[in-house]
Amino acid sequence: MPLVTSADMFQKAYKGKYAVGAFNVNNMEIIQGIVDAAKEEQAPLILQVSAGARKYAKPIYLRKLVDAAVEDSGLPVVLHLDHGEDFEICKACIDDGFTSVMIDGSKYPFEENISLTKKVVDYAHSKGVVVEGELGKLAGIEDNIKVSGREAAFTDPDEAVEFVERTGIDSLAIAIGTSHGAYKFKGEPMLDFERLQKINGLLPEFPLVLHGASTVLPEFVDLCNKYGGNIPGARGVPEDMLQKAGKMGVCKINIDTDLRLALTAAVRKHLTENPSDFDPRKYLGPAREAIKQMVAHKMKNVLGCSGKL
Numbered sequence: 001m002p003l004v005t006s007a008d009m010f011q012k013a014y015k016g017k018y019a020v021g022a023f024n025v026n027n028m029e030i031i032q033g034i035v036d037a038a039k040e041e042q043a044p045l046i047l048q049v050s051a052g053a054r055k056y057a058k059p060i061y062l063r064k065l066v067d068a069a070v071e072d073s074g075l076p077v078v079l080h081l082d083h084g085e086d087f088e089i090c091k092a093c094i095d096d097g098f099t100s101v102m103i104d105g106s107k108y109p110f111e112e113n114i115s116l117t118k119k120v121v122d123y124a125h126s127k128g129v130v131v132e133g134e135l136g137k138l139a140g141i142e143d144n145i146k147v148s149g150r151e152a153a154f155t156d157p158d159e160a161v162e163f164v165e166r167t168g169i170d171s172l173a174i175a176i177g178t179s180h181g182a183y184k185f186k187g188e189p190m191l192d193f194e195r196l197q198k199i200n201g202l203l204p205e206f207p208l209v210l211h212g213a214s215t216v217l218p219e220f221v222d223l224c225n226k227y228g229g230n231i232p233g234a235r236g237v238p239e240d241m242l243q244k245a246g247k248m249g250v251c252k253i254n255i256d257t258d259l260r261l262a263l264t265a266a267v268r269k270h271l272t273e274n275p276s277d278f279d280p281r282k283y284l285g286p287a288r289e290a291i292k293q294m295v296a297h298k299m300k301n302v303l304g305c306s307g308k309l
């Protein structure tokens with residue numbers, strides 16, 4: 001089974017009211033843990049690569065590791081560029097065989113975002129590759145002081161319609177209150193579901209994307225902290241909010257921080273309990289297994305995509 005685009009996956013997810021997980025990959029163990037979970041759960045899967053991941057691993061290593069995972073598992077997998085910041089990186093990934101790219105023009109004014117995104121769409125579509133755009137800015141916790149200021153950066157529903165029409169994108173990342181990393185909310189987690197409902201209503205059957213969607217599972221934060229870590233006050237998106245989003249047109253849910261925490265917790269635990277171990281396989285093996293368990297839990301209990309192949 002070769003790499004696939006997300007077009008059919010999203011159509012099925014939209015109709016079935018569930019979301020497909022898009023997991024960030026940086027090395028072999030992370031890829032194996034995620035793909036093993038998808039195989040066990042018979043779930044659709046998006047593996048995504050950031051510019052930072054390409055720099056860390058070198059593009060060719062991640063590309064070949066993903067090829068190996070696809071061949072080994074026989075699963076239909078989407079290979080996606082996460083947060084492409086310019087036309088050049090999108091083109092490089094398209095030329096390298098990615099089946100999906102994100103052009104993140106969200107930091108630019110509306111018209112500039114449109115023209116950059118459209119340029120990527122024109123090239124990508126000519127090669128059979130799908131494109132995710134972004135409109136609105138994800139809040140950082142430091143921006144979380146004034147609710148009014150935070151909401152000003154959320155995706156405007158009418159602009160979303162215009163953006164989709166004028167760019168020709170295949171999916172749209174929206175800002176409704178999530179943010180990247182382990183510290184997403186200072187107080188109670190809050191997502192703007194009213195806004196999501198409006199956007200979904202104005203763009204029927206169009207796949208929406210939620211970034212910054214890690215739940216920051218307390219079990220992993222606690223494990224990290226128990227074994228010498230210091231991640232106080234971490235707070236993610238509650239699972240029931242993600243389940244709700246999946247029923248409201250959100251077809252792709254991005255997860256990176258949870259992978260990092262699961263891996264780090266397992267490594268910390270193993271090395272603390274086995275201080276004389278220095279064989280990487282001894283601590284990366286349990287880390288891979290922890291990732292597999294965590295991803296399987298998400299697919300089954302949060303995203304609702306288990307058994308949807």
Ligand code: G3H
Pocket residue numbers: 024050051052053082083180256257
């Ligand atoms: O949204 C960003 C992803 O978590 C990737 O992070 O740029 O550190 O690889 P990164």
Ligand code: 13P
Pocket residue numbers: 024082083179180181182210211212213214254255256257258
């Ligand atoms: P988290 O770090 O919250 O998992 O977000 C990941 C993401 O949005 C990748 O694009």
Ligand code: ZN
Pocket residue numbers: 083180211212254
């Ligand atoms: Zn993101």
